[in-house]
Amino acid sequence: MSKAFTREQDEDADDDLPAEQRLPASTKNYITPAGWERLRQELNQLVKHERPHMTQVVNWAASNGDRSENGDYLYGKRRLREIDRRIRFLTKRLEIAEVVDPERREATDQVFFSATVDILRGNGSEQTLSIVGVDEIDLAQGHISWISPIARVLLKAREGDTVYFRGPDGEEEIEILAVRYQRIGD
Numbered sequence: 001m002s003k004a005f006t007r008e009q010d011e012d013a014d015d016d017l018p019a020e021q022r023l024p025a026s027t028k029n030y031i032t033p034a035g036w037e038r039l040r041q042e043l044n045q046l047v048k049h050e051r052p053h054m055t056q057v058v059n060w061a062a063s064n065g066d067r068s069e070n071g072d073y074l075y076g077k078r079r080l081r082e083i084d085r086r087i088r089f090l091t092k093r094l095e096i097a098e099v100v101d102p103e104r105r106e107a108t109d110q111v112f113f114s115a116t117v118d119i120l121r122g123n124g125s126e127q128t129l130s131i132v133g134v135d136e137i138d139l140a141q142g143h144i145s146w147i148s149p150i151a152r153v154l155l156k157a158r159e160g161d162t163v164y165f166r167g168p169d170g171e172e173e174i175e176i177l178a179v180r181y182q183r184i185g186d
Helices: 003-011 033-062 071-096 149-154
Strands: 029-031 097-099 116-120 126-132 143-145 162-167 170-180
Touching: 029 033, 033 071, 033 097, 071 097, 126 149, 143 149, 149 162, 149 170
Parallel strands: 029 097, 126 143
Antiparallel strands: 116 126, 116 170, 162 170
C-alpha cells in the first residue's frame, strides 16, 4: 500500500466516527449555536495550547538522543498526529457547518431541526428530546441527532400528532405533546 493511499484514507475523518456521527452523503452539517461554539473552542484549545505544548515536548525528547527507544519522543509524535487529525476534522466540520439558531426560528408547532419536543412514549413515560447536529449528541440530556431514527420519525410532525417508531423492541406509538424552539445546550 502506498503512502499516498494511506494519507488519503487518513484525510477522510468521517470513517473513524461512530455511525451516528457520520453525515449522510451530500447533506449539510446542521448545528446549533452552542454546538458550533463548543467545536470552535475545542479547535482553539488544540491549536493554541495542546499542539504547541506537545511540540515542545517532542523537541525536548528529540534532543535527548536515541529516538528509537525514547518513550517521550514516540508518545509525543503519536499524540501530535492525533491532535493534527482532530484539528483537520474540526476545521472541516466548522467549514461545512450550517448554524441554525432555534431562538430565531419562526414559532411553529411542527418539528424541525433544533426543536425541543415533549413526547409521550408507548409505555406511558414522558420524555423531552432536542433535535441537534451529529456533533452535539448527548443522550443523557436528551439531545438526539437529526439523522437518528427517532428524530426522522418526529421531523415534520406537529404538536398533537401520533407517530410510529420502529425500534429494536418493535413498533412504538409516540404522541407529540409539545414543540418549542428554545436555546439548546451551553
